[in-house]
Structures are given as structure tokens and as C-alpha cells.
Amino acid sequence: NFNIDANARVANRFQFIVGEGAELEVQFYVTGSGDALTNVSYLNEYDVKEAGKVVVKKVMVKVYLY
Secondary structure, eight states, rough: EEEEGGOOOOOOOOOOOOOOOEEEEEEEEEOOGGGGGGGOOGOOOOOOEEEEEEOOEEEEEEEOOO
């Protein structure tokens, strides 16, 4: 679980590497107000990347706005 303050306007980058066939669920708890919360939609995306023998098969991201 990660807590992100959207109003802080600090770039956050997270990298997750899991083994083949593994599943990873990451929950982002986003706080903030106003226009700052309009820039968090990218957290709903996931990428499948290949680096050597490591393949991220599935990454599930949940975003909670409160």
C-alpha cells in the first residue's frame, strides 16, 4: 500500500518486478483536493514489460480517492 498526497506535487515512480506467472496487487491511497486529483488516472494503467527472463504478467492497481 502506498499513500500519495496529490497536492504535494512530488513525482512518484514505482517499479515492481515479479517472477513469471506471479500476480501483484498494489493499492494506491491518494489524498488531495481540487485539480491535483485530476492527474492520477495513470495509476489505473498497467504495463507488460520484458527484461531478461523476468516478465510481468499481470499488475493490478487500485486507486482510492478520498
